[in-house]
Amino acid sequence: MGDATINEPLAPAIASRVGDIVVQAPPRELERVPLVRNQRSPGWISDAIAGVAEGKTPLWWWAAFLPSVVMMTVCFSMILYLMSVGVGVWGPSLPAMWGWAIVNFVWWIGIGHAGTLISAILFLLRQKWRTSINRAAEAMTIFAVMCAGIFPLIHVGRMWFGWWLFPIPNQEGIWPQFRSPLMWDVFAVSTYFTVSLLFWYMGLIPDLAVMRDRSKTKIRKFGYGLFALGWTGSNRHWSNYEKAYLILAGLSTPLVLSVHSIVSMDFSVSQVPGWHTTIFPPYFVAGAVFSGFGMVLSLLIPLRKVLKLEDIITLRHIELMCKVTLATGSIVGYAYAMEFFIAWYSGNPNERFEFINRATGNYAWAYWTMITCNVVVPQFFWFKKIRSNMLVVFFLSILVNVGMWFERFVIVVISLSKEYIPASWGYFRPTWVDILTFLGTFGLFFTFFLLFIRFLPIIAISEVKGVTPQADPHHPLGGAKPGGHH
């Protein structure tokens, strides 16, 4: 203890610079696994991350991209079919007038919550491990919100009037009704998309400059150069940049919490048993973060392997994400229990019936799928053995999102199919158009995500460089003289 030295192998590029510096290690109980393994140099980090978007397009990329494009085409064909025939091609009918469209909308937008949580809230909390995963998670957010945004637009029936949702003068001379939570949702979701895009782009500016400066061809140099806006890495610029980034993080934090709160108000402001509850906003936000981290895990576990980025997205990162999933999954489990308790405690017979119907009625299969995936599955993440087995984590992370889809199904469909009047009870069934539209959005999502992998730095290069000990001017690896102070 105390006199241990760093003895991992050094990258040759910096080995000469480091020489035989002895670094005093902290006491064992304070030691942490480094965020970038093997003491990689800043140059190595550039090469490893930017290299993903350079060179010949690998075969696996085409193998993933082509099916995605096919599925995306299926999605748009289904939308075209819906437009030309009408919403009757979907399953919803009385009493369940909200079907898969709303389930899918809430599910996708929930997934979109991890990106901003990682980039904004973890930034404010000074969780430096976020730097390895924030870029990909933000991209995931933007594409997930795009998939989400499709559904409310197409489920209105005459989608060519979608612009009536915005406060634009129309031939009727009527303005949108701002007393409705559905209007709040329009503002919340469109703001969320725009701000996520701004945040993502701002983080990309210095990295686009990296790509520009590495470019071998004129076209690449021009393309990356155009979007890098002439970034030079000037410290006068960094100073403004870091302040702007901090402010954006500060603004995005209340934003991310408000978006799913407002989505939940679409339900909770109504009178439907099972929807009309005050627990919805925090419960929806926790569920959104839970599903978002599930999706980040599902995406990054294969990516770090295929792209050989295990030194940057380390086991520690995966473990930390598992812990967030465990924490938010437990909050979701608590919310399920509390919903049940309140249904009983409220003394409202309709509310009681609704919850007993969820667990024992003809949709019990959906309810118990949800409980298994969202309450039982995350509890496995208590165990380090499971958290460090990538195959198991990958499998469990997919179950998390299956469970979260069923949660929205339970809330939307079960609540509506047995409302107050028994005469109008029914059983909702999706049609093939419902199913293909939903599967098609995966095509849309993966098409964009694969293009992102191919053309943009998938990890924040300059941010990862900044969290290495080599980047710290007061660290011996950053060139500080032993014992000296400037």
Place this chain on the structure above:
Amino acid sequence: MAAVPQTYGIIAEFETPADIMHAAEKVRDSGFRKWDVFTPYPVHGMDKAMGLKNSRVGWFSFIGGVTGYTCGMLMIWWMNAVDYPIAIGGKPMFSPFGAFPPCYELTILLGSFGSLLGMLFLNRLPRLHHPLLKHRRFALATHDRFFLVIETGDPKYSETETRKLLEATGSTRIEMVEE
């Protein structure tokens, strides 16, 4: 007219963040004004080493946020209570509480635009042509090298003295940059 290449400034290259930090402190203490440090990532403590003041980006976000909130409230009040009032469920024509969620979102939206555009404005970006971007070694500024540039336009700049100052900081490579 045959153009004689003008010199933009003198550029010194460094290999570690500690070296460039010491150099920046020396240049700051010598009283230069038109100079800058170029690093692949924001070096912690460099603002102090350069003697930079706190960034003013916050003002742009603040103005954006206030504009968003005020415009949102005015818009909703005018649309739902003045221009086309519709009575719904005995609710007031305008209530700041019902109008709050969209205004909250507009505050964040315009505040965010304020910080991004404010940052770009303060940095005078986008600027797609810069003498440094043409310099042979400068591409390494986004890779793993650190550069310090003193412009020839600085009142304290002198061809011999400034070079001597930079040599004393232990730079590995000192060159002139053409305009």
